[in-house]
Amino acid sequence: MAYYSRFSPFLKPYLPQMVGAAVLVMAVALVNLLLVRLAGFLWDIITVQHDLRSMTNAIGLFLGLVIAQGMLAMGHSYLTAWVSQHILADFRIHVFAHLQRLSLGFFAKRRTGEILSRLMNDVSVIQSTVTETPIDSAKQLVTLVGGVAFLLVMNWRLCLLILMLLPLLVLVARMFGQRLRSLSTAIQDQTASTTTLVEEVLAGIRVVKSFVQTHREEARFASQLRTALEMTLRRAAVLAVFIPTITLLTFAAAAAVLWYGGRQVIEGAVSPGDLFAFVLFAGILIGPFGSAARVFAQIKEAQGAMQRVFEILDTQPEIRDRPDAIDMPPIRGHVRVDRVGFAYDPRQPVLCEVSFEVRPGEMVAFVGPTGAGKTTLVNLLHRFYDPTEGSVTIDGHDLRMVRLDSLYRQIALVPQETMLFGGTILDNIRYGRQEATEEEVITASRAANAHDFILATPDGYRTLVGEKGVNLSGGQRQRLAIARAVLKNPRILMLDEATSALDSESEMLVQDALDRLMSGRTTFVIAHRLTTVQRADRIFVLNKGRIVEEGTHTSLMERKGLYHYLYTLRLEELMADS
Ligand SMILES: Nc1ncnc2c1ncn2[C@@H]1O[C@H](COP(=O)(O)OP(=O)(O)OP(=O)(O)O)[C@@H](O)[C@H]1O
Ligand SMILES: [Mg+2]
Known part of the structure; x- marks a missing residue:
C-alpha cells in the first residue's frame, strides 16, 4: 500500500x-x-x-x-x-x-x-x-x-437467485484464470530466454561458427522450443476445457433464471418484457463480479x-555530491594519491597502500600485468568509485568534497572498451561538447590521427556508425574515442589502453599529437605496449594492487626489476615476430 x-x-x-x-x-x-x-x-x-x-x-x-x-x-x-x-x-x-x-x-x-x-x-x-x-x-x-x-x-426473489449464481460462475472462471495466467507467465519467460539465446548466437555468430558449435546451439534452441511447446499445449488444454465449462455453467444459470422467471410469466405475475430485461441485467452483472476478481x-x-x-x-x-560539496575550480593538474586502498568486494582487496604525486603537466604511465589494478586506479582518479582507504586529491581538493559535474567536465577518459553511440561520426566526436565548431572537431580528429580515415568513409563526418559502431575497425573506433576526449579540452586526460588496437606507427602519430595538445596538462596513460610508455615523464609499475616500481624508462631498465622483465619479454616477442 x-x-x-x-x-x-x-x-x-x-x-x-x-x-x-x-x-x-x-x-x-x-x-x-x-x-x-x-x-x-x-x-x-x-x-x-x-x-x-x-x-x-x-x-x-x-x-x-x-x-x-x-x-x-x-x-x-x-x-x-x-x-x-x-x-x-x-x-x-x-x-x-x-x-x-x-x-x-x-x-x-x-x-x-x-x-x-x-x-x-x-x-x-x-x-x-x-x-x-x-x-x-x-x-x-x-x-x-x-x-x-x-x-x-x-x-427481489429473482434478484437473490442471480446474486447467488453469479459469484459461483465467477469463482469457477477465476480458478481457470489463475491456471492460465501462471502458464502464460511461464511461456513469456520461456520466450524471453529463447530470444536471449538467439540474440547471443547472432551477436557471436563468428565465435559459434569458428568453434564449431552450431549443432550445440541448435540443440539448445530446440530444447528451449520444446519446453515452450509443452507449456503452450498445456495452456491450450486448459483453454479447451475452460470455454465449454463456462458456457455450460452460464447456460445452466440462465436456465435456472428462465425456469423460475418463466413460471412467473406464465402465472401472470411478471410481464414478458420484465423477464427479458431481467435476463439482460443478469448478463451485464457478470462484468462487475468478473472484474473484481481480475482487479485482485x-x-x-x-x-x-x-x-x-x-x-x-x-x-x-554511492558516488554523489555531499551537501557541502564545492565546485571544482579550474584544474591545474596536481594529483595526489595518498595511501589509497580499494576493493569492489570487501573480501577481495584490489588496491593497497597506493601513494604517488603527479605535478601539473606531467605525463604518467601505469604499467603492470593484467589484473594488477590499473583500470581500477583510473576509476578512482575519475571518481567513478571512492577509495575505501586513503584519499585522492586534485590541486589539494579531496575528490569527495567537490561536485561531480564540476570535476567530470574538466577531465576526460578514453576507456578500455570503446563505446560509440548510434548516429554520425560527427555526433560521436561532439558527444561531450555539442556546441563545438566543425574546425574544433577537425583539430581533435587530427590529434587522434582520425581525420584522414574519416574523410575516406562514404559520407565523411556524416557517416552513420551502427549501434556499436560495428562498421568501423577496432583501431578506428579507438581513434574516434580519443578525438571525443580531446574535443572536451580536458585538464586531465586518462587513456586506458586507448591505442591498443593501433599499429605502432599510428600510435606514435597519436602520441605525438597528444603530447602537443596536452602540454601543460596532466595525462595518465595505461598501456601494455611498453614502447608507448617510454616517453612518459614517470612510470608506475603496478603488481597485485601495489606500486612496486617507479621511475623513468631508463632508470627502471637499470633496476632490472618487473618493468625490465616485462619490457624484455615484449622485445623478445617482437623479435620472434619479425
Ligand atoms: N566491477 C568489478 N567488480 C569486482 N571486481 C572487479 C571489478 N572490476 C575489476 N575487478 C577486479 O579487480 C582487479 C583489477 O582489475 P583492473 O580492471 O583494475 O585490472 P587492470 O590492471 O586494468 O587489468 P587489464 O590490464 O587486464 O586491463 C581484477 O582482479 C578484477 O577481477
Ligand atoms: Mg584494465
Whole structure:
C-alpha cells in the first residue's frame, strides 16, 4: 500500500482528466442500464400492448441512447489512454533519470536485460493498475449498484437467485484464470530466454561458427522450443476445457433464471418484457463480479512490479555530491594519491597502500600485468568509485568534497572498451561538447590521427556508425574515442589502453599529437605496449594492487626489476615476430 501512495505524485497532475474519464465511463454504464430497462419495456410494447406509436417512440429513444453512449464511450476511451500514456511516460522518464544517476557499482552488479525489463515491463504493469483499473472500477461500481437496484425493484426473489449464481460462475472462471495466467507467465519467460539465446548466437555468430558449435546451439534452441511447446499445449488444454465449462455453467444459470422467471410469466405475475430485461441485467452483472476478481490479481502483480521498480528508485548513488560539496575550480593538474586502498568486494582487496604525486603537466604511465589494478586506479582518479582507504586529491581538493559535474567536465577518459553511440561520426566526436565548431572537431580528429580515415568513409563526418559502431575497425573506433576526449579540452586526460588496437606507427602519430595538445596538462596513460610508455615523464609499475616500481624508462631498465622483465619479454616477442 505504501507503494501506491508513493506513486500518487505522478497521478496528481492528471487528476482532473482521470476524474473526467471516470465520470464519462460511469455515464456509459448508466446509459447501458437504461438501455436494458428500455429493452424490457419495448418487449412488452410489442408482445403485450401491440402499440405501434409507442413502439416507434421507444425505438427512437433507444437509438438516441445508443448514440449518446457511443459518444461518451469515445471520450472515455481517448481520455483514459491520454492520461495513462502521459503518466507512463512521466514515470518512465523519472526512473530513467534516476537510473543514470546511479554509480558504476550498481551496474556492475546487475544484468542490463533485468534493468531494461524493470524500466519497460514493470513500469507499464504499474501504470495500467494505477490508472486504468480505477477508471474501470468506477464503471463496474455503477453497473453493480445500478443493476442490483433495478433487479431488486423489479423482482427481489429473482434478484437473490442471480446474486447467488453469479459469484459461483465467477469463482469457477477465476480458478481457470489463475491456471492460465501462471502458464502464460511461464511461456513469456520461456520466450524471453529463447530470444536471449538467439540474440547471443547472432551477436557471436563468428565465435559459434569458428568453434564449431552450431549443432550445440541448435540443440539448445530446440530444447528451449520444446519446453515452450509443452507449456503452450498445456495452456491450450486448459483453454479447451475452460470455454465449454463456462458456457455450460452460464447456460445452466440462465436456465435456472428462465425456469423460475418463466413460471412467473406464465402465472401472470411478471410481464414478458420484465423477464427479458431481467435476463439482460443478469448478463451485464457478470462484468462487475468478473472484474473484481481480475482487479485482485492485477493488484498483486502490480505489487511485485512496484517492488522491483522502487528498489531502483530507493537505491542511492554511492558516488554523489555531499551537501557541502564545492565546485571544482579550474584544474591545474596536481594529483595526489595518498595511501589509497580499494576493493569492489570487501573480501577481495584490489588496491593497497597506493601513494604517488603527479605535478601539473606531467605525463604518467601505469604499467603492470593484467589484473594488477590499473583500470581500477583510473576509476578512482575519475571518481567513478571512492577509495575505501586513503584519499585522492586534485590541486589539494579531496575528490569527495567537490561536485561531480564540476570535476567530470574538466577531465576526460578514453576507456578500455570503446563505446560509440548510434548516429554520425560527427555526433560521436561532439558527444561531450555539442556546441563545438566543425574546425574544433577537425583539430581533435587530427590529434587522434582520425581525420584522414574519416574523410575516406562514404559520407565523411556524416557517416552513420551502427549501434556499436560495428562498421568501423577496432583501431578506428579507438581513434574516434580519443578525438571525443580531446574535443572536451580536458585538464586531465586518462587513456586506458586507448591505442591498443593501433599499429605502432599510428600510435606514435597519436602520441605525438597528444603530447602537443596536452602540454601543460596532466595525462595518465595505461598501456601494455611498453614502447608507448617510454616517453612518459614517470612510470608506475603496478603488481597485485601495489606500486612496486617507479621511475623513468631508463632508470627502471637499470633496476632490472618487473618493468625490465616485462619490457624484455615484449622485445623478445617482437623479435620472434619479425
Ligand atoms: N566491477 C568489478 N567488480 C569486482 N571486481 C572487479 C571489478 N572490476 C575489476 N575487478 C577486479 O579487480 C582487479 C583489477 O582489475 P583492473 O580492471 O583494475 O585490472 P587492470 O590492471 O586494468 O587489468 P587489464 O590490464 O587486464 O586491463 C581484477 O582482479 C578484477 O577481477
Ligand atoms: Mg584494465
